Amino acid sequence: MNMSDNENKIEKLASLIKNSQRIVAFTGAGVSTESDIPDFRSSRGVYQSIEKEYGQPAEVLLSHSFFEKSPEIFFDYLRKFLVFPDAMPNDAHKSLAALENEGRLSCVVTQNIDGLHAKAGSRNVCELHGSLYRNYCVKCGEKYNLDYVLSADGIPRCEKCGSIVRPDVVLYEESLNQKVMEKAAREISKADLLLIMGTSLAVYPAAGFIRYFRGGSIVIINKDATPYDGSANLLIAAKAGETMRSALELL
Ligand code: NAD
Numbered sequence: 142m143n144m145s146d147n148e149n150k151i152e153k154l155a156s157l158i159k160n161s162q163r164i165v166a167f168t169g170a171g172v173s174t175e176s177d178i179p180d181f182r183s184s185r186g187v188y189q190s191i192e193k194e195y196g197q198p199a200e201v202l203l204s205h206s207f208f209e210k211s212p213e214i215f216f217d218y219l220r221k222f223l224v225f226p227d228a229m230p231n232d233a234h235k236s237l238a239a240l241e242n243e244g245r246l247s248c249v250v251t252q253n254i255d256g257l258h259a260k261a262g263s264r265n266v267c268e269l270h271g272s273l274y275r276n277y278c279v280k281c282g283e284k285y286n287l288d289y290v291l292s293a294d295g296i297p298r299c300e301k302c303g304s305i306v307r308p309d310v311v312l313y314e315e316s317l318n319q320k321v322m323e324k325a326a327r328e329i330s331k332a333d334l335l336l337i338m339g340t341s342l343a344v345y346p347a348a349g350f351i352r353y354f355r356g357g358s359i360v361i362i363n364k365d366a367t368p369y370d371g372s373a374n375l376l377i378a379a380k381a382g383e384t385m386r387s388a389l390e391l392l
């Protein structure tokens with residue numbers, strides 16, 4: 142993409158945002174790479190490093206059955222590859238929070254588990270895959286924060302009953318939370334502009350949410366191609382944070 146091509150697209154994005162009152166953003170791991178959290182599927186993504194270190198692909202390490210069978214490896218992997226407690230929101234998260242503050246954006250639907258949308262100030266966030274910041278005892282349901290899990294030696298155990306404390310994230314083989322899914326679908330169906338960014342749109346059922354959209358325009362801001370590029374009214378193959386910051390400067 143040459144420079145003026147990109148500038149035209151950013152102007153078009155700014156004008157779409159300006160003319161919208163109910164924007165919904167749909168985000169994935171790519172919105173957090175500018176905060177130095179690696180995504181899964183791009184060439185420098187987590188998949189490669191995990192397979193090297195544990196000899197198993199992420200779909201196995203992050204599955205319900207693996208968590209049951211080998212919790213000590215699961216938590217070792219979680220601490221090394223999944224949790225980035227010092228990561229700060231970047232311009233992608235901040236722009237979406239600013240648009241919500243201005244009353245233009247109604248909801249962020251995210252596949253991320255890193256909590257960065259909330260850290261940036263977004264209030265209405267649907268976390269389809271849960272959050273690493275919430276943890277609970279598998280037996281008695283007692284709630285724990287992330288620090289509790291990180292500071293535990295090996296497998297984190299419940300203070301009340303001694304059972305395993307696990308993150309409230311959706312593992313492979315587990316289903317998504319029904320209420321969160323319904324809310325996300327409702328928000329998307331009422332949106333007038335859908336801003337999709339930083340997601341390969343390869344993970345189901347999350348990626349299927351796009352079909353609920355009934356509004357005017359779909360924008361995809363993603364470095365690599367996605368299977369939905371053909372449905373986009375505006376396709377920007379660039380960094381989400383930089384793109385959003387440039388677009389908001391034009392408002
Ligand atoms: P993915 O890794 O499959 O795809 C990320 C996409 O973002 C890629 O297509 C890549 O080209 C693009 N990208 C990377 N950096 C970008 C940038 N700066 N600007 C624009 N695009 C950029 O991620 P996914 O679709 O979200 O699916 C991965 C699954 O893994 C999700 O379910 C999510 O729960 C989980 N995950 C979460 C985190 C996180 O919470 N930060 C990180 C890794 C994986």
Ligand code: ZN
Binds near residue numbers: 280281283299301304
């Ligand atoms: Zn307990």
